[in-house]
Amino acid sequence: MKKINFNRHIIFLLILAFTSISIAQSDYKVVQDFKKDCEKIEHQIKKANSADEMILILENIEQLRTRYSIHSDLLNKALYPEKYDQTIENLNNLFTLREQDFNSVEALKVEVSDLNQRVDTLSVMNNELQASLKEIQLLFEKSNKETAKLKDIISDLKIALHKRDVLVMGMIDSLMPPVMREKPMLSSEDKEQILSDAEKDNILVNVKTTISDNIKYLDITSLQPGDLTEIQEQQLDFADTWAKIVPRLAEVYSEDKNQTKELLEIDSLFTVWTAAIETEAWQTIKEEFAAKGIPLNDFSDGEEFTNSINQYIENEKMSIEVVPEEKAKHTFEQFTVQTWKSEIEPKWTPFLIENGMLAEQSKNTIEENIDVWRSELYPSNWWMWVAIPGFLLAGLALLLKRLKKGARYYDIPGK
């Protein structure tokens, strides 16, 4: 019994001592500790990198609220301008905002992951299609059946390439939302986030593969101006999307020489892509002439193209005297009617002029040369139209004169 009483005394003394310690606490220190704890949690919220960390922070806010609730009267009086409840509410609001950021990021991650899978699938599909295309081009003659098959494959490849272009553009957009692009300076957290996402999604590799495949597509196909215009528009869209993020990526990769080199490679690939579209146009025009049996000197720009055609016309004009007339006229018809007037002039010259690949003046020069060539092959007989009516009029005048003489002779007896 005595022992129990002794224990009770000990406990009482301990409680008393503990109470004294807790009483001897500076209100100022309580307030400062509360402020520090709040700042710590604010910092944690701003620095949080994952949803898991956010769960811990929520627990910290709850612990803070519980720990300081016994001081709520003091804190409500001492804190200025915000009170205790308002401070806790502010932390909760900050937490909710940051949580929304994470939810958006998570949603974007899922979207990007889905896009990645689709890009991979399309890349495999593209490779297969390209392989089939090459195989068919090498192995078969271009019979009607095979040509149709070839066209189907080219069409499928075009659709697949376009789909992947759109997906990769979506990835680029997801990597750097407009809000981040518009920031005057990226924070170190932003940079880390972009770096991690770009590496995870293989952004640079995907962009390079996409451009290379588009260049390959131009290389292995023969396209019409409509197709090229469509490809040009896609290329411009892609280049525009890329241009929006590349300064930010350069900022992020400023200390990584390899990645900076990759960015430069991508820039040069865009230039190659633009040049490939022009090359493809000239190549197809050459094929159009060759298909009609018209041998032209090689050309790869507007000036060479004009010179090549003018040279051809000049050669044909000079050979008019030495080849049979029928053959010369057939060559003229083949060039002018079958090729220039029906294919090149209506389909290609607007595209070439619109894209600055051919000057309007050069086209006029070609047309003038064609007219001269025509006039040499089919000389104009305008003088006959003058001479025949002249002869007729002269004959008529002579006839009238004779008739008049005859009439005067008959009048004499009557007088």
Next chain:
Amino acid sequence: MRKSLFLIFAGLLIYTACSSLTLQSANFAWPIESVLPVNSDGNVLDQRYSIEFNTRPLFFEEYQDSSAYMDKEIRLIRDHQGYYYMTANEFKNVYVFQAEEGKLILENKIAISESGIVKPAFNQRNTYIELIDANNKILSLTHQGIEGGML
């Protein structure tokens, strides 16, 4: 008799004219003390309560050295009656001041410790100011002095 009535009446008239308007039950208490760093001129400024004054005379009074304020901070609190309590680390006294036009007038100098108060802190309590130190010693202060002694 007439003269007496006249004097009473005149007295009442003078008293009424001299008494000013008074608002009662004013409470000047700050919820917590302010810890104010002393700047190179010896001034302290509390932005929340808009009070600024020079502490050099205070440090001179405590240490007999007017440059002792350098790199120091003072702890300041106002009680419900409007008296200001000031002390600093290793001060032997708590100084109680009353505000007047453009100055603080010393009301009381309360001796606390011969060896100096280690890490003092003021807490606002209902009718007094609580002074604690690093050894958890608690004193209840009013502008008149220590009220209850050490706990």
